[in-house]
Amino acid sequence: MPHRTPLPRPTGEGLPITWRADQPDRDASAFLRMLNLATRVRPFDAYSLEDIRELWRLTTLALSHRPELPSVHQHHFEGPGGQLLVRVYKPREDDIPRPAFLWVHGGGFMVGGLDTADSICRNIALEADCITVALSYRLAPEHGLDASREDCLAGLDWVIEHAQELGIDASRLAIGGESAGGNLAAVMAQEARRRELELALQVLVYPATELEESFPSLRENVDGYMITADMLGHIQRTVAGAVSHLDLGSPWLSPRRERNLSGLTPAVVVSAGFDPIRDDGLDYTTRLRKAQVPVQLLHYPGQFHGFLNFDAINGAAADALRRIATALVQAFAGEHPDVTLEMADPASDRSLLGEGRATTLNLWNATDGWRDALLTRVNPRLARVTRWALRPYAATTLPLRRCLQDEASHQAVQTYPASA
Structure with missing residues (x-):
């Protein structure tokens, strides 16, 4: 998506004191060294789109914990543009109705799927004792960006319609997503308000809330931290046809452009200091709070975009998954704290050893x-x-x-x- 006019740095109450650590956390540094070496050997644009999709799928599977659950089932249903797939994770096999959490994967609207969401959904289902549902959607450039929104709303409708047979307590339903999925979850929350559908929580993990303009964090973190200038350029060229006929400044695509955010579902926002779109989430946090929407901001100043997928090698990812699960338990009980928490690498040993x-x-x-x-x-x-x-x-x-x-x-x- 093209980024044009620069936006000012977000301002408002409750923003982090430390936006970006002096250096990435130790486990983040170790991962980024390996990743940057690999991209120097073979640049991002040397891969085909299918190669990129498979590489991202395998990477998330390889570098994450996927705890065993008693029940994981897939279901097909007819979406706006054809068959869609959801994966339902149950923490226990019993007849007790449980709250549910719908998760939307990230990937720049062009990669990702149910497998890349697998670890996140398994961990949260287990930690929060809720039924977690991973939603699939049509990807760019084969489909326009409006298709992803239509599919996610259809997935939300399907879960509500089939709540009883899935063992879901439909009165306690939360949604969430990361990156592009955070964009889609924010749009879903705005649409839920329009429909007068009450949700328990929206979880936005480093969400892309602005698709037309760019914040200062893009210039600060554009190279060396998972997402690079070359990668962004490749994504923009790949999805150009998927956005050419769309108004990127509309709330349907850029949810921070919605003028009235009052009455929206309370939120958890996860942000990372070395993330090119860090300021997207921080700006949306301040806008929600100005509209009197409670936000629990979880800020990791030493982490990078995408870190939540790598809990097998990244302590912050495991920490964030636990905190998201705790926030869900609170929300299902009707509790919505309005706080900012900043998480620092606990170790002070940055020596060579x-x-x-x-x-x-x-x-x-x-x-x-x-x-x-x-x-x-x-x-x-x-x-x-x-x-x-x-x-x-x-x-x-x-x-x-x-x-x-x-x-x-x-x-x-x-x-x-x-x-x-």
């Missing part, structure tokens, strides 16, 4: 994850046998991994409202 320890653990976990992901792609049965055969290895190496890993959670400081 400390960085080396983080890199070693990162490589170790990534190697195991990639082995499983690639084996599953080639032969799922072989992958299961290999995991079983390697159980003794995993058990004997666990003490060493724990020694390398700092078990402390990210340290949270409440900066709004100011602590007494």
Whole structure:
């Protein structure tokens, strides 16, 4: 999507004190070093769109934890443009109606799918004891950006219509998404208000709320932090046809352009300091608060765009998933705190030894994850046998991994409202 006129830095109450750390968190640094090396060997624009989609799918599967659940089922239904697929995750097999959380994957509106959302949905279903539903939608450039919005709204309708058979308490329904999915979730929340549909919470993880103009964070973080200028240019060229006939300044595509945000669903917004679209989420946070909409802002000043997908190698991702789950439990109980929490890397050891320890653990976990992901792609049965055969290895190496890993959670400081 083209970014033209620069926008000013967001202002308002409750914004973070530390917008961007002096350097990325240790686990983020270790991952970014590997990623930047890989992109130097083969640039982003050297891949076909299908290659990019498969690479992102495998990367998210390889670098995330996917806990076992008693029930994971897929369902097809007829959407506005054809068959759509949803994946339903249940934390327990019983007849007790549970609240539900609809999750929309990210990927610049052109990549991503149910597999890239799998770890997030599994973790939240388990942590929040809710039924989580991953929604699919039509991607660009094969389809216009309006198609993704239509599909997500159709998915929301389908879940409500089938709530009873899915075991969902439709009176406790939340929505969420990351990046492009955060854009779609924000649009869904605005449409829910228009329909007078009461939702429990909207979870917006580094959401792309502005598709026409750019904030200062784009210039600050455009290279070296997952998303690069080359990547953005490639995305813009790829989806150009999908936006050429659309008004990017309308709230339908850029939800921050909605003039009246009062009465919207309370929100959780997750932001990252080294994210090119960090300011999109921070600006939307201030706009919601000005409209008297409670927002729980979870800010990670040492993290990058997309970090939530990598909880197998990134402590902040595991921390954010737990905090999102906690916020859902609160929302399902009718509690909506209006706070800003800033999460810092708990370790102060940025020496060569400390960085080396983080890199070693990162490589170790990534190697195991990639082995499983690639084996599953080639032969799922072989992958299961290999995991079983390697159980003794995993058990004997666990003490060493724990020694390398700092078990402390990210340290949270409440900066709004100011602590007494």
